[in-house]
Amino acid sequence: xxxxxxxxxxxxxxxxxxxxxxxxxxxxxxxxxxxxxxxxxxxxxxxxxxxxxxxxxxxxxxxxxxxxxxxxxxxxxxxxxxxxxxxxxxxxxxxxxxxxxxxxxxxxxxxxxxxxxxxxxxxxxxxxxxxxxxxxxxxxxxxxxxxxxxxxxxxxxxxxxxxxxxxxxxxxxxxxxxxxxxxxxxxxxxxxxxxxxxxxxxxxxxxxxxxxxxxxxxxxxxxxxxxxxxxxxxxxxxxxxxxxxxxxxxx
Numbered sequence: 001x002x003x004x005x006x007x008x009x010x011x012x013x014x015x016x017x018x019x020x021x022x023x024x025x026x027x028x029x030x031x032x033x034x035x036x037x038x039x040x041x042x043x044x045x046x047x048x049x050x051x052x053x054x055x056x057x058x059x060x061x062x063x064x065x066x067x068x069x070x071x072x073x074x075x076x077x078x079x080x081x082x083x084x085x086x087x088x089x090x091x092x093x094x095x096x097x098x099x100x101x102x103x104x105x106x107x108x109x110x111x112x113x114x115x116x117x118x119x120x121x122x123x124x125x126x127x128x129x130x131x132x133x134x135x136x137x138x139x140x141x142x143x144x145x146x147x148x149x150x151x152x153x154x155x156x157x158x159x160x161x162x163x164x165x166x167x168x169x170x171x172x173x174x175x176x177x178x179x180x181x182x183x184x185x186x187x188x189x190x191x192x193x194x195x196x197x198x199x200x201x202x203x204x205x206x207x208x209x210x211x212x213x214x215x216x217x218x219x220x221x222x223x224x225x226x227x228x229x230x231x232x233x234x235x236x237x238x239x240x241x242x243x244x245x246x247x248x249x250x251x
Contacts, residue, residue, distance in 0.1 A: 024240070067176075081148040089199070092153045109245065
């Protein structure tokens with residue numbers, strides 16, 4: 001890479017780290033940049049996943065105050081994310097891209113609908129059931145597992161999917177759910193990245209550049225995202241999700 005291309009990758013990492021912390025879909029910024037500087041798609045995807053791990057952890061640390069009191073949820077849902085990330089990483093190196101990516105736009109649409117309808121659904125569900133499981137029950141566990149598979153395979157808008165499911169299945173403030181989302185998606189990227197080191201070709205220079213940028217972006221995203229009211233955060237989720245759909249459909 002030329003010095004200018006290296007700067008572009010770092011800047012993309014900053015944007016991706018911030019976006020991932022607030023909602024997700026940072027991959028839609030970094031993946032095209034890696035393609036533009038000459039890396040093959042699979043190598044770009046693998047290197048991108050590994051490079052964004054420090055940013056995900058940075059964002060999760062930035063939301064540490066919102067994680068207080070959620071240890072039980074983390075312990076229950078984290079294994080689902082880890083297992084899903086492992087499966088998704090294996091799928092990336094064994095299946096053709098079209099076998100999985102064809103359903104991605106549909107998944108994102110479903111997630112966006114859940115995010116938009118969350119307040120209404122919460123009211124309706126509270127009228128019909130005395131109390132929903134504090135951790136979302138088995139439905140959320142398997143939903144997080146499925147999102148982990150998607151995240152291990154590609155990762156764009158993984159946060160949108162997780163937020164959509166948690167928003168409907170767990171009665172909790174949106175900012176606290178966003179903090180939990182950051183932890184779950186960070187570990188999906190982490191386990192997938194570790195596997196990629198052993199089963200795929202990794203381009204280490206962009207990994208390093210993305211890591212530096214995403215750590216900075218994660219802290220910026222945490223400071224901005226924590227100040228957004230639920231309505232604004234929901235709007236950001238919808239906008240980013242629609243951008244993800246457009247990018248995936250239009251290439």
